Amino acid sequence: MKSYLPVRVESHRFATRDIIGGDAALDFVNTVTGRDQSPRDWIDTYNRLLEWAVFVHLLPESILRALAKKAQAEPRAAALALARAKVLREALFELVTRIISRSAPPKRALALLHRYWISGIRAHELRFDDGRVFVNLRNDALDFDLIASLIAYRMVEQVLSLPTERLHICQGSNCSWVFIDSSKAGRRRWCDMAVCGNAAKSRRFQQRLRQRRSGRR
């Protein structure tokens, strides 16, 4: 993967069209878009990370508000946590794309995921209520790294437990979004047909048109 491409950090307002991964862990990976051509990072601040987390319902708003307050009081610690979350994000992209290409992920990516996954587990508690056991996020798990930990937890519990052929990368250009293909046939090629699918179709159409024109000459 062309990880040497310079990444432009942008402020971005998240919308429903940005959430196509099938799980928040993959949607987090997709907060860098266009990794294959001109990568843009949509998480410019820790507050943006919190905004995104609320948007994908990763954690309750009460915890978000508490984290936002904490970030205001400790901006440097929040910025460092954001930098750490981005390191995890790149490790997850590498992990997922290696799985898609049926090759072994780097050991350091697995080690990092393992570390955050464990803290994700620690952020939960088991509670017995109404005849059954619930897995709940602890109320006192207030930590700047909580978002990264929950993403790792989701990645292990929800994404890596799926059959590997269900993990796909968009074949559109300047996209590289990853997603869970839950279609019946399992042949989904695009993050969104209306975006990358149509762009590819019109590119192919233009190509054919050019070929036909040059054939006439």
Ligand SMILES: [Zn+2]
């Ligand atoms: Zn795409």
